[in-house]
Amino acid sequence: MNKKVIVFTVIILVAILISIGIFLHTKKSPSENSTTHNLEEFSxxxxxxxxxxxxxxxxxxxxxxxxxxxxxxxxxxxxxxxxxxxxxxxxxxxxxxxxxxxxxxxxxxxxxxxxxxxxxxxxxxxxxxxxxxxxxxxxxxxxxxxxxxxxxxxxxxxxxxxxxxxxxxxxxxxxxxxxxxxxxxxxxxxxxxxxxxxxxxxxxxxxxxxxxxxxxxxxxxxxxxxxxxxxxxxxxxxxxxxxxxxxxxxxxxxxxxxxxxxxxxxxxxxxxxxKTNNQKTIEKGETILLVGDIMLDRGVESLIKKNSVIYPFQKISQFLRGIDIVFGNLEGPIVKEPQNFSFDSLKFNFSHQAADGLSWANFNLLSLANNHTLDRGENGLKETKQFLKEKNIDFVGNPLKCTEDYSFKKDDIILLAFNKTFSFGCSDEEIINTINLIKSSNPKNFLIVSVHWGEEYQEKNSISQRELAHKIIEAGADTIVGHHSHIVQNIEIYKSKPIFYSLGNFVFDQYFSKETQEGLAVGIEVYNNRIRYCLFPFKSHQSQPSLMDQKETNQFLKELALKSSPELLDKIKDGIIDIERSK
CATH class of the missing domain: 3.40.830.10 (LigB-like)
Known part of the structure; x- marks a missing residue:
């Protein structure tokens, strides 16, 4: 065979082999900008x-x-x-x-x-x-x-x-x-x-x-x-x-x-x-919604009887959906046979149907650490727990005791609740000891402490509340939320941890003032590296809370900001408080 023909043939074969190699290499290693992908690899x-x-x-x-x-x-x-x-x-x-x-x-x-x-x-x-x-x-x-x-x-x-x-x-x-x-x-x-x-x-x-x-x-x-x-x-x-x-x-x-x-x-x-992980960082969080006092007796009970067991929650029920933990302070026991207390009585008890309404409204965690849970004695407290369990509603705290036995934990979140309205109940020292114990065994968990405390109808916290709040934060709490004053109180930031001294009423029959018919719901988004607090003011008419419109919200948050920690002024006005999470 002619040498030129042989050389030419070899060149052609080499070219073909190189082309095949390039093709195979391209198939195995497509460029990042290529829009042609292997179906199996990118399914x-x-x-x-x-x-x-x-x-x-x-x-x-x-x-x-x-x-x-x-x-x-x-x-x-x-x-x-x-x-x-x-x-x-x-x-x-x-x-x-x-x-x-x-x-x-x-x-x-x-x-x-x-x-x-x-x-x-x-x-x-x-x-x-x-x-x-x-x-x-x-x-x-x-x-x-x-x-x-x-x-x-x-x-x-x-x-x-x-x-x-x-x-x-x-x-x-x-x-x-x-x-x-x-x-x-x-x-x-x-x-x-x-x-x-x-x-x-x-x-x-x-x-x-x-x-x-x-x-x-x-x-x-x-x-x-x-x-x-x-x-x-x-x-x-x-x-x-x-x-x-x-x-x-x-x-x-x-x-x-x-x-x-x-x-x-x-x-x-x-x-x-x-099939392929093409997006490395996706932030995912858990959510908690905290509201204040829920009282379903007296005037509220009358409205429920005229309407339905879901009456108090009808105008805000959609807002209460789609949240991991929906928490409120249950201001009274749920019992089989409620007593008919007078309208001027300071004792409350609720029909067993109250649990149906709370469940319908998506509450799944309620505090029992307050001054009304024992209005029907220990048996009333026992019945309350039973009715809540039947509706898959968890509870936290005790009106008299403050040990870790009454804590609530879900995933990365722990909640403690204490009642400070009784002189013979939990001492400050007992509360701090419990928080220390919980935090030492769960150092990476997000800890919320709920406290029923303070003086009724006061716009700001007392000195004793502030002193206890600071001790609670120093013991390891990440957030403090309070109730009992029946009106919304100031927000303080201490050691980069927020203290919501009172969220006010959520459902009540105190129609005598504008302040007792306004409340604050605090939404918490818990992420690995940060915490976001969302402030949702609401107003109540005839014991039916509903979110404020934008103009009302702006005015409410402006007034709240002016009586709260100065460094929170702009954040409260905006309705968002972002805090880096401690490592």
């Missing part, structure tokens, strides 16, 4: 996206992100039942008619639809077509995934976790590996912006950490859809979250205060769950 199991078109930028980014990673064969779209159609159908789920081939020019996965036939599913294309939780997202699916098969499913607000779990398990079996479940969900509704932000902390942490038992108490328009998408990610083993976006309607539309007061806002959170 996405599910995602959560809003359906309000106010958030169209977030929606667009969501579908762009999925498109850059993967072209799914099947898209299961889970949405809330905005018009209660499932109730009319008597089913937990509604999808398109069983013989539907296309829906909005997208192919329907009839095979999977038939497999779901035994899952309490109704077939009604017109109902699905009418619900914007589904239809708002279809143009984006057509734009980015026109060849994918879809299956839209509307979920009843009464569907159980077990119902949704069975549905998702069946989808997991029959849908195939190239399937994405998308939950079409908007988050907090009809609340002021700061309240929505506070609620979203729990919703996001529950979703990202897959806290299975917490989904049902989330402040979202379909916790069932969230649970379904997240459960599918777990079954697929693709649980790393990538947050695509977050926002509020008030920011996107630039609402003024009058619109917020009238309608509240809607918040949005958008995330995908994938």
């Amino acid at each position: 996405i199991a599910s995602g959560v996206v809003p359906h309000h078109l106010v958030a169209r930028g977030i929606i667009e980014n969501f579908f762009q992100y999925i498109s850059s990673k993967r072209k799914p064969q099947n898209i299961i779209l889970l949405g809330p039942d905005h018009f209660n159609a499932t109730n009319l159908a008597g089913k937990s789920f509604i999808s398109v008619d069983s013989d539907t081939k296309e829906f909005h020019s997208l192919a329907v996965n009839n095979y999977l639809l038939q497999k779901l036939n035994n899952h309490d599913l109704a077939f009604d294309s017109s109902t699905v077509n009418f619900d914007h939780g589904i239809t708002a997202l279809l143009p984006y699916i057509k734009k980015y995934f026109p060849e994918s098969g879809i299956l839209p499913i509307i979920i009843s607000s009464t569907a159980s976790k077990e119902d949704v779990g069975k549905l998702i398990k069946t989808i997991n079996i029959y849908a195939g590996s190239q399937t994405i479940i998308i939950a079409s969900v908007d988050f907090s509704h009809y609340l002021p912006p700061k309240a929505a932000d506070f609620h979203d902390v729990k919703s996001i942490a529950t979703l990202l950490n897959f806290k299975e038992n917490d989904f049902e108490n989330l402040e979202v328009d379909s916790w069932q859809a969230l649970y379904g998408a997240r459960f599918f990610a777990k079954l697929q083993g693709e649980e790393f979250p990538y947050i695509v976006g977050q926002g509020k309607s008030s920011d996107l539309l630039r609402f003024d205060d009058s619109i917020i007061d009238a309608e509240g806002i809607t918040s949005y959170f958008c995330v995908v769950f994938e």
Whole structure:
């Protein structure tokens, strides 16, 4: 063979081998900016996206992100039942008619639809077509995934976790590996912006950490859809979250205060769950809401009898949802046979139905460390605990004792409660000893100390309160919250720890002054490296608390700031106190 031919042939072979090597190397090591990815390496199991078109930028980014990673064969779209159609159908789920081939020019996965036939599913294309939780997202699916098969499913607000779990398990079996479940969900509704932000902390942490038992108490328009998408990610083993976006309607539309007061806002959170960890730092927190005195006798009892057991909480119930711990001071015992104390009596007792109302309002922790818990003696205290247990409401503290036996602990949070209104009750020394003991054995836990103390109707704390408060902080408490004065008192910062001397009344029948019909709810967001305190003033009319509007809130917080620690002036006015967490 001619040498030139041989050399040329060798050159061609080498060039081919080099090209193959470059190709294989490129396949194994795609550049960071490349939008072409290996499907197995970058697989996405599910995602959560809003359906309000106010958030169209977030929606667009969501579908762009999925498109850059993967072209799914099947898209299961889970949405809330905005018009209660499932109730009319008597089913937990509604999808398109069983013989539907296309829906909005997208192919329907009839095979999977038939497999779901035994899952309490109704077939009604017109109902699905009418619900914007589904239809708002279809143009984006057509734009980015026109060849994918879809299956839209509307979920009843009464569907159980077990119902949704069975549905998702069946989808997991029959849908195939190239399937994405998308939950079409908007988050907090009809609340002021700061309240929505506070609620979203729990919703996001529950979703990202897959806290299975917490989904049902989330402040979202379909916790069932969230649970379904997240459960599918777990079954697929693709649980790393990538947050695509977050926002509020008030920011996107630039609402003024009058619109917020009238309608509240809607918040949005958008995330995908994938196999690869592409987002290293995601801050997740726990939430606590603290309110003051809850008294359900006398005038409040009369209003409950005229209306219903949930009457006191009807105007603020949504605000009390979607929080890890909702705490209040229960100002009296719950007993089987309440005595009919006179209206001018300073003794209280509540019907056993009071526990139903408190449970409906999402209270899950109540202090028994006050001067009215023993108004029906030790037996009344025993009955109170029993009724609360039956409603899965925890309790903390004792009206006379102050040992660690009466503490409450959940995850990284500990709460102690003490009664200082009796001269023969807990001494300051006993309280400090208990705090020292708790803190020494739980040095990294966040410790809240609740104290029933002080003088009634006084706007500021007494000298003895301040002295005890400082000792409590020095012993290891991270936050002090007080009650008993029936009006909101000042906030002090001591050694970088806040002292809320009194939160005032939450539910009471003291209609004789403006101050006794105002209160402060303190929302606490607990993170690894910081603590955020959110201040939510409310007003009460006929024993029904409701959040103040923005103008009232601004005035209330301004007055509170002026009587509190000077270094907190601007923070209290803004309604947010941020403090770095001690290491």
